[in-house]
Amino acid sequence: MNETTISADPLDRVLSIEIARVTERAAVAAANLRGRGDEKAADQAAVDAMRSELNCLDIDGRIVIGEGERDEAPMLFIGEEVGTRRGPQVDIALDPLEGTTVCAKNLPNSLSVIAVAARGSLLNAPDVYMEKIAIGPGYPEGTVQLGLPAEVNLMALAKAKGVPVGEITACILDRPRHAQLIEEVRAAGAAIRLIGDGDVAGVIHTTDPEETGIDIYMGVGGAPEGVLAAAALLCIGGQIQGRLHLNTNEKRARAEKMGISDPYRIYTLGDMASGDVIFSATGVTDGNLLDGVRFYRDRVETHTLVMRSVSRTVREIRARHYDRAKLGL
DSSP: OOHHHHHHSSSOTHHHHHHHHHHHHHHHHHHTTTTSSOHHHHHHHHHHHHHHHHTTSSSEEEEEEOBOTTTTOOOOBTTOEESOSSSOEEEEEEEEEEOHHHHHTTOSOOEEEEEEEETTOBOOOOSOEEEEEEEOSSSOTTSSOTTSOHHHHHHHHHHHHTSOGGGOEEEEEOOGGGHHHHHHHHHHTOEEEEESSOHHHHHHHTTOHHHHOOOEEEEEEEHHHHHHHHHHHHHHOOEEEEEEOOOSHHHHHHHHHTTOOOTTOOEEHHHHBOSSEEEEEEESSOOSSOOOOEEOSSOEEEEEEEEETTTTEEEEEEEEEOOGGGGTO
C-alpha cells in the first residue's frame, strides 16, 4: 500500500491491527485475574492495560462511551483524551472488561471490547442503563421496534423469518428487573437464553442464529454496551434500537450536558454508530463468540474478532505472544 492510499483513508486500515492489540492487552491483563473473585481488581487491570496501549497509538482520541460512576468502577472516563495526538481525530467507545462478574467467577463470555470511529460518529451518552432490542441481518427495517409488547415483536420476527414463534429464542440478561419480560416472552411461546453478563456478545449472537441459537436480544443493560453492540452491527449487519434510562434529575442533567434534550428518544443503529467504524473484541474467558486467553510457559494465546464497517470485513485473529513482557506479564 502506498503512502497516498494510507493518508487518504480516514481510518488507516493498519489501525485495525493496532486496535486489536489494545483489546488483546486488556484481555490478557484481566485473564490473569479470572476466577479470583475480585471484580474490581480484574476491571482495574484491564483499564490500565487498555489505557497504556491506547496512549501508544498515533491517534487524537476522545472517549465518548466509557466506564462511569454507576458501579464505582475504575474508569476510562467519558471525555478522556488518549493517543499521541499525531493521527486522525477519532471517537472511542470501550469496555475494557465486559462481564466483570463472569471474569471474577471464570464463567463464559467475558470480553475486552472497543470501537473506534471518525470523530462525531458514535453516540455521546452518559453511562446509564439502556433498554435495547436487536436482531441480525436479513430482515426488513423496523421488523422489531422498542416500545412494542414482547409478543408483538416476537411474532413479527417469526413471520419475517418464516418460522413459528416457538422456534424463536430471545437472549436476555438474567436480572430481577427482567422478570416481567421473561414472563411475557415465555407466554408468547418463544424460548429464552438467559445470560449472566455480556450483552455485547448477546447482541452479536443474533447475527448468526444458526450457529448461536439466538434470534433476538431484549432487555435493559448498559448504554456503553449498547453503543458497542451498535458499532458491531454496523460492521456485520443487523438492527438495534435503544432508549436511555434517564430516570433521575441527575441523569437527565448529565445527558443534557452531552446534547441530549429528549430523555425518551429511541435511538436507531444509525443514531448510535455511523460512518467508518473499527470494532475489536478479544475473549477473556471462553464463550460462544470467542475463546478465552490461554497461558503457556513460553507464550500467551489470544482470540480476537476485528471488524470494519466501510469494508464490511470480519477478521478472526488467533495470536501467539511469545514476548510476555510486552503484555505486562
